Amino acid sequence: MNINETLRAFIQQAFQEIFGKKVENIALQATKKEFEGTHTLVVFPFSKELGEKPADIAQKIGNFLVEKCPIVEKCNAVQGFLNISLKKTAWLLVAKQLSEKKHFSLPAKNLKVVVEYSSPNTNKPLHLGHLRNIFLGFSISRMFSAYGYQVHKTQIINDRGIHICKSMLAYELFGKGETPDSSGLKGDHLIGKYYVMFDKLYKEQVQKLIAEGLTEEEAEKRAEAIQKAQEMLVKWEKGDSQVVELWKKLNGWVYEGFNATYAKLGVNFDSVYYESDTYLLGKDIIQEGLEKGIFYKKEDGSIWIDLTAEGLDHKLVLRADGTSVYITQDLGTADLRYKHHQMDKMIYVVGNEQDYHFKVLFLILKKLGRGYADGLHHLSYGMVELPTGKMKSREGTVVDADDLIEEVIGLAKAKTLEKMQAARTESSFSEVEKEKLFEMIGLGALKYFLLKIDPHKKILYNPEESVNFEGDAAPFIQYTHARIRSVLRKAQENNTNASWENYANLHSIEITLIYQLAEYANALQNAVEKYAPYILAQYVYELCKIFSIFYAECPILKAENAEAMQFRLLLCELTAETIKQGMYLLGIDVPEKM
RNA sequence: GGUUCCGUAGCUCAACUGGAUAGAGCAACUGCCUUCUAAGCAGUAGGUUACAGGUUCGAUUCCUGUCGGAAUCACCA
Numbered sequence: 001m002n003i004n005e006t007l008r009a010f011i012q013q014a015f016q017e018i019f020g021k022k023v024e025n026i027a028l029q030a031t032k033k034e035f036e037g038t039h040t041l042v043v044f045p046f047s048k049e050l051g052e053k054p055a056d057i058a059q060k061i062g063n064f065l066v067e068k069c070p071i072v073e074k075c076n077a078v079q080g081f082l083n084i085s086l087k088k089t090a091w092l093l094v095a096k097q098l099s100e101k102k103h104f105s106l107p108a109k110n111l112k113v114v115v116e117y118s119s120p121n122t123n124k125p126l127h128l129g130h131l132r133n134i135f136l137g138f139s140i141s142r143m144f145s146a147y148g149y150q151v152h153k154t155q156i157i158n159d160r161g162i163h164i165c166k167s168m169l170a171y172e173l174f175g176k177g178e179t180p181d182s183s184g185l186k187g188d189h190l191i192g193k194y195y196v197m198f199d200k201l202y203k204e205q206v207q208k209l210i211a212e213g214l215t216e217e218e219a220e221k222r223a224e225a226i227q228k229a230q231e232m233l234v235k236w237e238k239g240d241s242q243v244v245e246l247w248k249k250l251n252g253w254v255y256e257g258f259n260a261t262y263a264k265l266g267v268n269f270d271s272v273y274y275e276s277d278t279y280l281l282g283k284d285i286i287q288e289g290l291e292k293g294i295f296y297k298k299e300d301g302s303i304w305i306d307l308t309a310e311g312l313d314h315k316l317v318l319r320a321d322g323t324s325v326y327i328t329q330d331l332g333t334a335d336l337r338y339k340h341h342q343m344d345k346m347i348y349v350v351g352n353e354q355d356y357h358f359k360v361l362f363l364i365l366k367k368l369g370r371g372y373a374d375g376l377h378h379l380s381y382g383m384v385e386l387p388t389g390k391m392k393s394r395e396g397t398v399v400d401a402d403d404l405i406e407e408v409i410g411l412a413k414a415k416t417l418e419k420m421q422a423a424r425t426e427s428s429f430s431e432v433e434k435e436k437l438f439e440m441i442g443l444g445a446l447k448y449f450l451l452k453i454d455p456h457k458k459i460l461y462n463p464e465e466s467v468n469f470e471g472d473a474a475p476f477i478q479y480t481h482a483r484i485r486s487v488l489r490k491a492q493e494n495n496t497n498a499s500w501e502n503y504a505n506l507h508s509i510e511i512t513l514i515y516q517l518a519e520y521a522n523a524l525q526n527a528v529e530k531y532a533p534y535i536l537a538q539y540v541y542e543l544c545k546i547f548s549i550f551y552a553e554c555p556i557l558k559a560e561n562a563e564a565m566q567f568r569l570l571l572c573e574l575t576a577e578t579i580k581q582g583m584y585l586l587g588i589d590v591p592e593k594m
Numbered sequence: 595g596g597u598u599c600c601g602u603a604g605c606u607c608a609a610c611u612g613g614a615u616a617g618a619g620c621a622a623c624u625g626c627c628u629u630c631u632a633a634g635c636a637g638u639a640g641g642u643u644a645c646a647g648g649u650u651c652g653a654u655u656c657c658u659g660u661c662g663g664a665a666u667c668a669c670c671a
Contacts, residue, residue, distance in 0.1 A: 029610070029613080030610075032614060032615090034614085034615075035614080040613090040614090042613060042614090044613075044651060044652075045651095047651075048651085054651080078614075079614075080613085080614090080651080080652090081613080081614060121671080158671065161670085161671065162670080162671090163670090163671080275671085300669095302669070311596095311597075312597080312667085313596090313597095313667060315667095316668085316669060318669090319669045320669070321669085323669085325668090325669065325670085325671090326668095326670070326671050329671095351665095352598090352599070352664090352665065352666095353664095353665055353666070354665095354666090354671095355598065355599080355665075355666070356597080356598075356665090356666050356667065357666090357671095359598090380599090382599080382600085382664085382665090383664080383665085385664095415633075416633090419631095419632095419633065422632090423631065423632090425631080441633090452607075452608095453606090453607065454607085454608090456599070456600085457599090457600070457607085458599095458600075458664075458665095459606095460605095460606075462605090462606085465605085465606085465620075465621090466606080468606095468619075468620070469633060470619080470620080470633055470634090471618080471619040471620060471633090472606090472607080472608095472618065472619040472620085473619080473620095473633085475633055476619095476633060476634080478633085479631080479633045479634080480633090480634085482631075482633095483630085483631055483634085486630075486631060487630050487631090490630065491630090519610095522610080523610095526610070534607095534608090535610090538607095538608070538618095541618085541619090542618090545618085548634060548635065549635070549636095551630080551634080551635085552626095552634075552635045552636085553635090555629080555630070556630055557630045558629070558630070593631085594631085594633080
């Protein structure tokens with residue numbers, strides 16, 4: 001039985017029999033707390049069509065439901081709102097259905113989605129902005145998987161270009177053969193160090209040239225460092241073995257560093273694309289577009305597309321010298337992806353600064369007649385900012401990912417030890433268990449903080465107070481789960497097997513809890529359709545709040561009788577399972593005890 | 595200048611796609627641990643939803659305009 005569908009069917013019947021009207025799209029919503037009931041029908045929209053006062057319509061529909069619909073207990077018409085209360089037996093039936101746990105993952109749809117996320121540059125370590133990207137991408141992947149999609153997670157690594165050459169050049173100049181082992185630095189941090197060194201050197205040279213009388217623009221072009229870096233790039237493109245060897249060595253270190261961070265975060269990929277393999281792709285598509293008359297060639301030989309009819313500008317797709325620009329290779333990569341995966345959907349997790357780029361990219365693919373173009377989606381998210389303003393790698397105002405991870409785990413450790421000492425439970429955890437717990441809580445808090453916000457809004461990260469351990473935060477959710485597991489362990493010790501089928505004394509908070517548990521499927525669907533993990537985060541948090549009230553109000557192991565206890569244990573089990581599943585989809589683990 | 599996104603309590607965020615008296619969490623204040631884990635629960639206080647119009651039974655939500663913030667409009671990626 002599905003409550004919403006049953007109610008809709010009877011409401012439709014009511015309109016038919018009372019007013020002789022067929023009504024579609026009956027919207028039911030959750031009843032506001034201040035009113036009695038759980039489901040509300042808004043009848044204002046029908047008032048005009050039926051020529052009656054909203055309150056009268058509500059009253060008539062209500063009377064009909066009470067009389068005819070077997071799951072309705074009573075109805076309350078308030079102005080144009082009809083608040084419906086269901087029979088307790090209906091709620092017990094819902095609980096019974098939930099106990100079969102079929103709602104956690106949907107049947108396979110035979111649809112494939114490719115999710116691209118993270119996609120870092122190899123010249124510096126990951127930072128807080130990447131973390132938002134990574135958590136969003138990983139969570140979206142799990143959500144689509146639970147929703148029945150076949151999911152392929154991928155990243156495209158930006159491993160070539162002038163920025164890599166900058167690090168390489170600085171390493172050649174100052175590196176003296178330093179390695180991650182000899183320096184004790186993670187590979188990505190080591191390379192990041194040289195990137196910063198390059199920038200310092202470059203700025204000094206620019207300043208000097210300006211002092212000598214050049215304009216800023218000229219100085220930036222003529223500085224020795226940048227010219228050497230460009231020479232290096234040319235050599236790299238020609239396949240100069242010395243440059244390529246250096247490139248391979250340094251990139252290798254960076255990958256080791258990235259992989260260590262990914263492992264720590266608990267995320268992974270099914271495949272990796274490298275720009276060094278794909279940067280020449282897309283030129284044949286340009287040719288195809290020219291032949292189809294979608295692109296046009298300027299006198300200098302550069303190739304463009306006119307998007308003014310779509311309210312956009314003219315856009316360059318190939319340089320006059322025949323080399324690619326960013327969008328050229330993205331066109332090629334899209335085709336390549338489709339060749340590899342024949343996906344129905346492709347989600348690019350990329351910051352909102354590239355909104356325009358993706359708009360153009362999708363539009364061009366559509367004009368080219370690519371069938372897969374309709375399935376492309378840019379999951380755009382806002383920047384993470386600091387109270388001092390935007391993060392800029394070159395200015396050293398970034399929050400490094402590895403540092404941040406250590407920091408939140410440290411905070412979690414301090415907080416957890418404090419709690420354990422207060423409760424005198426520390427001795428019941430082994431050292432290994434404790435370390436694992438600190439990590440789970442620290443990372444959970446960080447992930448939740450970044451995921452609980454609507455992606456298209458920017459995030460303000462305040463190091464002092466952003467990662468919470470109380471209230472609307474992961475530790476509260478993890479704590480709720482641990483609490484439930486504790487009760488369930490105790491219940492097992494003196495296991496009873498009473499039936500709750502005739503449990504009649506259903507408390508109102510128990511109804512609220514069942515209602516919320518049954519909402520899981522809706523929350524998942526809503527989150528998937530909107531590409532929005534925050535909807536799921538919000539759902540789980542709400543569930544935990546409801547459970548906490550239930551926990552405070554309804555004794556479980558000391559319930560008034562055996563059937564009440566058994567029923568509440570079922571609610572506990574379902575809540576724990578729902579929390580665990582929901583958090584899993586966010587990429588967050590929950591502990592058995594804490 | 596054009597385009598897009600954002601503006602909600604002191605702070606950080608919600609509001610089920612147009613519904614009822616706009617809700618949570620931090621921070622502040624008051625209670626509750628000899629009873630299943632107090633990272634919790636109960637309560638107080640905090641709002642002209644940036645501003646001005648419009649659409650209608652009804653607007654934080656849709657439309658127009660104004661103000662403020664951000665991004666983008668690169669032969670960078």
